[in-house]
Amino acid sequence: MDEKTFYYLFHKAHGANREQVMEAAKLSAEEYERLETSHAEEVRRIQQELPRAATIGPDFVRLTRYIYGGTSDQQLGKPCPEAVKAPSGEIIPLPAVDAIPVPEISLRQAISQRRSLRKYSDQPLSQEELSFLLWAASWARDFRSGKNIEVTFRNVPSAGSRHPFECYLLVNNVQNLTPGLYWYHPLKHGLIRLSAPEDIAQRILDGCMEQEMVVTAAVTFILSARPYRAVWRYQQRSYRYLYVDAGHWGQNIHLAAEAVGAGACMIGAFMDENMNECLGLDGEEEFVIYVAPVGKKEAGS
Ligand SMILES: Cc1cc2nc3c(=O)[nH]c(=O)nc-3n(C[C@H](O)[C@H](O)[C@H](O)COP(=O)(O)O)c2cc1C
Structure with a gap:
């Protein structure tokens, strides 16, 4: 749209x-x-x-109380949805997570100096810094599959470890990465470049209601939700967890950004239809839930 x-x-x-x-x-x-x-x-x-x-807000909270829950698809023995959606394409490996040089910063300092940053320097993010940000928020440190269960464990918590998210990136200014749209593979810790129209950055800017930081940031992370990954286990109550889980993701982006001399600003004000269209999502099975531009701080900020 x-x-x-x-x-x-x-x-x-x-x-x-x-x-x-x-x-x-x-x-x-x-x-x-x-x-x-x-x-x-x-x-x-x-x-x-x-x-x-x-009036949907109070209704949503009321009707997602446990008392309204029934038998979940998991209890019915329906197939467990995939823990990671894997679009096909060549994986561009990111610097390995255990070898990323990250400046020392105390947790106290990272938490206390965190602010929403909306103006960035022109300095690019290095691949190591991008790798660190993704490690903090989206990387899967473990993957387990068993009898009708597939689950990842990550550096952020998620209800039932369902992690019902995918992470897309609008790369604007990252060393040795062509600007464009990418998808992050949390198990392989690499990126897949997605085909996108040439004016994808402008479309995402429009979708985010002209909030310039999505194009002035070195990278803009776009988190999408795939609700069935959680609904399979928690039914409609999962929709509460989606937004709680996304908050954990966002906070790790914020804190990791502080550690690499960068800043982030979470974005919830976007036009759902337009953003879903930018990523080719249907808005139900998968939809954009959160946007997070990250860029280096300007000198003195
Ligand atoms: C869920 C959520 C949505 C937000 N959406 C936007 C947004 O669309 N645009 C924006 O400029 N800031 C947005 N923010 C940032 C808040 O405005 C910011 O966190 C708040 O003003 C407090 O400032 P601080 O983060 O510097 O402490 C959002 C923050 C959250 C948590």
């Missing part, structure tokens, strides 16, 4: 008139008429769901 369509749907569904929609979505008369035809059904659906959306 492009930005114009998003803003058309948003303002239209919230009752704006023709002129207001055209102005807010920066639409010509012709574009407006085209969207009126092609998206009439979607506007109706959003409008129908608006009252439910307005």
Whole structure:
């Protein structure tokens, strides 16, 4: 979905008139008429769901209490979903995790100096530094498979160690890595370059509502969730855990960034439809949940 369509749907569904929609979505008369035809059904659906959306928070918390849970797919003996989604492609190995030179920084210092950083220097991240960040937040230190179970263990906690995430990277300025879109393999500790349109950075910038740091950072991590990996075990309650788990991931990105003289800023304000489209995700089986640009600090910051 492009930005114009998003803003058309948003303002239209919230009752704006023709002129207001055209102005807010920066639409010509012709574009407006085209969207009126092609998206009439979607506007109706959003409008129908608006009252439910307005109260979904408390309902979500209430209805994901244990008391509403039933028999999980795991208990029913349904096949365990894969612990890691592996797109095909050549693996670009990252510097080995046990050989990464990382400046000493005390835990106290890392925690106390952490801030959301939105302005970065032009200095690239080294591959070692990128490797360290991924080690901290996404790397799988162990993989176990047994009778109908597949599980990874990582440097961040996750409910039932389901780690229902995939980590994508928009590489802007990392030494010896061509800018573009990548996927991180947590078992092989390497990257796979994904095919993406040439203007992928601009699309991600639009998807993140013009928050410039996604393109000025050396790298922008994009965490996606694959809920069934957790739902298989915890049913609908898993959706609570997704967001809690993502927070652990984000904090390790933050602290690891401090250790390499960099800073991060978590991003939750993005247009789901656009970001999912950037990564080729369907929005249900897998969807973007968190975005984290990381770049070197400017001198004196
Ligand atoms: C879930 C979450 C979503 C956030 N989304 C954004 C965002 O979209 N844009 C942004 O600039 N900062 C975002 N932030 C950063 C917060 O604004 C920031 O943590 C807060 O202002 C406190 O500042 P500090 O991190 O420097 O302590 C987000 C933080 C969290 C935890």
